[in-house]
Amino acid sequence: MTIAPPTPDTSLSARQSLAHGPLSTALLHIERALRGTGGWTEARRILAATGPLVEGREAGLFLGAPAMAFALHLAADGTDRYAGALHTLDQVVAAHTRPRLAAAHDRIDAGLRPTFAEYDLLRGLTGVGALLLRRNPHGPELRGILDYLVRLTEPLADRAGQPLPGWWVAHAPASDQNATPGGHANAGLAHGIAGPLALLSLTMRAGVHTERQEQAIRRICRWLDQIRQNDAYGLRWPRWISHRGASPARPAAPSWCYGTPGLVRAQQLAAIVLEDNDRKRMAERALTYCLADTRRLDMLADRGLCHGVGGVLRTVQRVAADADTPGEYAHRFEPLVRRYLLAAVPEEDGFLVGRAGAALAHLDAEAATTPQGQWDICLLLT
Secondary structure, three states: OOOOOOOOOOOHHHHOEOOOOHHHHHHHHHHHHHHOOOOOHHHHHHHHOOOOOOOOOOOEOOEOHHHHHHHHHHHHOOOOOOHHHHHHHHHHHHHHHHHHHHHHHHHHHOOOOOOHHHHOOOOOHHHHHHHHHHHOOOOHHHHHHHHHHHHHOOOEEOOOOOEEOOOOEOOOOOOOOOOOOOOEEEOOOOOOOHHHHHHHHHHHHOOOOOOOHHHHHHHHHHHHHHHOEEEOOEEEOOOEEEOOEEEOOOOOOOOOOOOHHHHHHHHHHHHHHHOOHHHHHHHHHHHHHHHHOHHHHOOOOOOOOOOOHHHHHHHHHHHHHHOOOOHHHHHHHHHHHHHHHHOOOOOOOOOOOOHHHHHHHHHOOOOOOOOOOOHHHHHOOO
C-alpha cells in the first residue's frame, strides 16, 4: 500500500515560524552565505515568500514580524543590506511591544498570574527583548521590557495571601498537562525564569540598565539557589517547582531548554555582571559534572537544539568562551561532537527541534571555545 506524504502546512504562521517553518531554514542559508560556504539565492527566496507578516499579540521572536526582523538582522551582518525592510520592521516591533507591556503591567496590578506567552523567550516579552537588544538597545521599548521583567521577579501573593514567585503561572507545562495542579514556577531557559535572567544579564553586560535591575538578577539567583539540588548526580536544577515540590524527581536530559546547560549559561552571565566569582565557579562546575555523566547525556533526544546534542554543543561553547578555565571543557568537547554525529538526525526541517538548527550547531563543531556567528542570539546564549 502506498501512503501519501503529509501535506505541507503553507499557512501564514507556518511559513514565518522561526521554530519550525521555512524561515528557520533561511537562518542556515544565511549563516552559510556569511561564512562564504554557500550562496544567498535560497535565503532570499525563502525571505521573499514569508509575508504578509503576523503582527498581532501572537507574534514574537519565533513568529511573525519579530522573527523576520531577527532573520534580516543576521543577514545584514552590520551592513546596509535589507536596511529599508529592517527600518520598517523596527517600527512594527516597537508598536507591537507597547500594548503588550501595558497589558502585562495591568495583569500584575490586578494580582493575576502570568502565562508563558506573556514573558517567555519563545512567545513572550523576553524574546522581543532579545531582539531589541540588537536592534534598538537604548530605545524606550527595551527599557520598558526590562522594567516589566523587574516587576515579574517580585513575589505575588496567592489567594491565601502566601507569596509565590512573580513568574508562577496558573497553567501546567506544555509537556505534561497534569504535572502541576495549582500551577508552577518554571526554571528553564525557553519558558522559565532563566530566560529573563539571561536577558537582564546580557543587557546589563551591554551597558543597558534600568532601576532595580541588579536586584532582580540577584532575586532570581537566590531562587535558583533555593531549588538547586546537589547529590550523586552533581549540581542541577529541577525543571519547575509546584505545590508538590520539585519536578521531575530524577535528573532530566541536560538540554538547552530546560536542563543544566541552559541554566548554567544564564547563571554564568548573571555572575559576570554581578562580579560574583563564587556563583560563576559553581555554575561552571555544574556543567563539568553534567558533561561527565554519560547516563544523562544518553537521554538527549537527537541532534537538535532544544532537546538534543546540538543545543548542548552550542551552550558548552558559549560557557567555555567565558569560563575561568576554558580548557576544562576542551577535552570534553570532542566526545560531545562524536555523540552528536552518532545521534539521530531530526525528522523535521525546523530550527528548535529540526535539521536546520542541528546543522547550525555543527558548523562550529571544530571550533571548541571560539564559536562564530550570532544565530544563537535567539537562544539567549550570547
